[in-house]
Amino acid sequence: MEYQAKYITEDIKLSCYEDKFFKSDIMFDHHMLIWFISGETKIVQADATYFFRKGDIFLIPRNQLATIINYPRDGEPHKTVVMHLTTEKLREFYANLDVRPKLSETPKIFVFNNHPLLESCLSSVIPYFGMEELPSDIASLKITEAITILRNIDKQIDNVLANFEEPGKIDLANYMEKNFMFNLPLEKFSYLTGRSLTTFKRDFSKVFNSTPQRWLTQKRLELAHYQFVEKKRKPIDVCYETGFENLSHFSFAFKKQFGYAPTELLNQLNRS
Template identity: 40%
Template sequence: MPTKQLHSERPKMAYSCYHTRNREGEQFVPEHIFGYQISGSMMMSDGQKEIVFNPDDFRFIRRNNLVKFLKIPAPNGDFKSVSVYLDQQTLRNFSMEYGFKATGHYAGGDAAIKLPPQPLYKSFMESIIPYQSADITIDDKLQDLKLREAILILLQSKPEIKDILFDFNEPGKIDLEGFMEKNFHFNVQLKRFAYLTGRSLATFKRDFEKIYHITPSRWLQQRRLQEAYYLIKEKGKSASDIYIDLGFEDLSHFSYAFKNKYGVAPSRL
């Protein structure tokens, strides 16, 4: 069973369940996520640091980040997790009602944070799990109440998290070259790269071509192929091991692009 949204329109809570097969992917995280690993494990990377979430682990994933993930079912079992999406409007409403505000910048820069075990976390998540049943739908008012409960629990157990939850600033304009060298392997739309570097899409493309004298799409493919060549030639990696990690959607496209650039198939390098 794939991820089941616990709300019919805009999901704010979701239950994921997969059988026997690993699921791999990557995504832009637009909202903070408070999650609980029920069974199986999740490997997550922001391109710089990798973290593994095992059964009974709780996680907090920060918004405006790019992450890669691998969902691994338990041996002879399932991958199961629950995710609560703390959207900006809910957090703004909470901030105005209760007077919580960010008072500084959160020191940790990781996209994903493993939260220490906390009985309140588990009791909260267990109160949500029954709603994954096909014949139960969460009412909007009840959903809002559960989101507020999640925020209060996070604030009580980890007070410093307010500097993440109530920081409503959008990404500022940052060094484009440094950002792209760090994140070129993420297969996301150009508008996401533009947003995360504090630019409109048009400004991003203009600034990019001033630096690289080439279009972003063409540079991304060349940079990914350059990294692939290094990993295969110098590190002995196989094409099937690296093509997804480098932002290619399928192996055949990667092999074709590689041969077109280097004149030899990756398997023959």
């Protein structure tokens, strides 16, 4: 895979994937504002799937789990401008504002397709990627501009951007049943459920009477089987959307669990 990234600072980058596709399961540490120049992204969350293409602009709130699949499209690479809205920068922005955010349980992805103000802000950073010496504080000014525009577009966005709370201890069973398909380190799951890693493993054993890895593999394979039987989806799609990293490992684990490979199951279903 050929991947290129140019940075103004670590919080503003021009990202480009030339290869067939790139897939990753991610927990976002910062809010991410993204403008599509070309290509396509599929974002799969526990309760929604999104497709974004050329011209689209969207904001992904922090601490969200998602499977991200990036594709080239129409002969062009997957290319985006990505702006991180960090907690540090947002604290600085809101320091002198009287804003009291209302906490929402699951912040949504905010979509601002082809919005002229945001597009103007994000496209204006492109010339800076080719400069060796940047104007002083240009990145900070651009991020401040973006935050200001977002607040002007959506009056509810302060509830997300001005919320600096860390995840509190939540119901482990409900959270894991909803998010098991995301292939993340246990440290991330423990953080998002408000626990230390040691407490997470202890509570997990009490709740599920199993180790996290054994339970996660079982749940992902069961979901994959359901996707084949009920929706007859392609193995490559099922593999990447049920928490597996490559097709060969997925096929091996699936056959070990059920006694037949995904292709054998699909062939049988197609004949019936």
